[in-house]
Amino acid sequence: MTNVPTQSTSRHIHRSPLWLWIVLVAIFLVGCGITAAYVERPSATVGPNPDALATIDLNGMATQVTNATYEFGTRTIPLQWKKDGLWPTIALRPRVVGVVRATITGPSWLDWLPFNHQALVAVVRTPTNPALLSPLVTIPIGHSVSFALRSPAALMRIVGPVSSQIVKPSVPVSKFRIPAIPTPPDKTGQLVVETAARPWETLSRPQVLHWKTANWLTSTIHVGTGEPTTQVVVTFSAPVQHASPAQWTFSPPVPGTWTRTSPSSFTFQASGSGWGPGALVSLKIPGGTSGVRAIDGSYLATTIRQQFTVANGSVLRLDQLLAELGYLPLNWTPTGSHLTTLAEQDSAIYSPPPGTFTWRYNDTPASLMALWQPGVYNVMLKGAVMHFERVNGLAVDGIAGPKVWTTLVADRLADKSNPNGYSYIHVSETLPETLQLWYNGKIVLTSLCNTGIPQxxxxxxxxxxxxxxxxxxxxxxxxxxxxxxxxxxxxxxYFAGGDAVHGFPRAAYGFPQSLGCVELPIANAAIAWNYIHYGTLVSVFPPS
Incomplete structure (x- = not known):
């Protein structure tokens, strides 16, 4: 059976009023707004700032910072909020630990909400003043004096020898240059530096910066003998950036090649025999800023003119060559084969080959034989060198220099022997005084003579x-x-100072009459002249 509503039943059903729905919706929206406002309530975080005391990052509906202060020790100072940072209103010392207090506020139209104002509390320490990275710096020559800090500085006072300056870079810097100070080589100086990490901090205690430039560039020369060439090594006191060895000159000049053998060394390899043993050589290297420059900017203060002596040859080899060429009363025979090339001869100058010396003549005077000392530069060898020099048109000084060695080697390769033979003079002051002249193994003259008086x-x-x-x-x-x-x-x-063997007319001979010379009858002096030569040894013996 179906119930059919009647008219009387429908009159008891009522709808909710519209205003009630509006109120409920409004309450709901307000609640949502308050909830959203609470979720997005003003807040902030504190972080470091390269310029200010601290950075304030606003979150939520925060729009401004008010009532900001900094409490440290017993003091409280106001802070300014600008450019998202909190700035002190007075100068603060470095490394101060304090408390930042501030109010973070949201939009003004929400001031009726209790959480639209939030308190901010944070512990903040003022930054440490930047310290010098090193109190001693080396400045490249010609560059500005500069220094480095362990951390960037926003404010500096730099006190120099004659003035001071306050530096406020546009952004904090950890490196700084002072272009007004000249920096030639070997110069020193000092600056006083005071720093602050922030422009509102007090400056640090004075820090002394000592600076110096590199010393003047210097050089050393090492000469090594090669076989057959000569090497010259020039070593500079610092690695070289620029050099032109083609502008370096030797005197006397020899052909050769410069090679860079290390960052600071150059080696010259002479061609052929180089300068020869015992040569005195001068090397000129231009100085100044247009000359050799090191990586550190240093350069030679002046043009270098350095002299060096090439190592001399072996005295034993000198004996061997002079004996082979007949300038000594001995023969020399090599153990092996004869040296027939220039390279072999050059090598032998420093490394004499083995061989044997023998007396050239059977009746060599005992007084002459007593003078022989192989490998020793004594009077016998000096006389032989003097004789060789005279024969070859060289300066007669008895010193085996480079020209002597060069000519000796050339004569040996050409088999050019002594053209004059070997002579020796023996003078005895035993009365009657006599002179004996020995030549090529024979006594060619025996004569009375006069030597010097006692005075x-x-x-x-x-x-x-x-x-x-x-x-x-x-x-x-x-x-x-x-x-x-x-x-x-x-x-x-002449053989010893002002003493000479010469002719002089006397009524008699055989006893002291001269002022130091060895006087001969003029006829005998003429005979002796033909056998005596430069380098002839004269031995004078006292009375026995």
Missing amino acids: SPTYLGTSPVYLRYQSQTMSGINPFGVPYNDPGVPWVN
């Missing part, structure tokens, strides 16, 4: 003849204060 004795010992005149005027003052002048003294051979 002006003849030099005793052995000396080589170093100067000769066919005729000479001898003059001076004798030991008794009487002047003398003897023109035309013939056949003069």
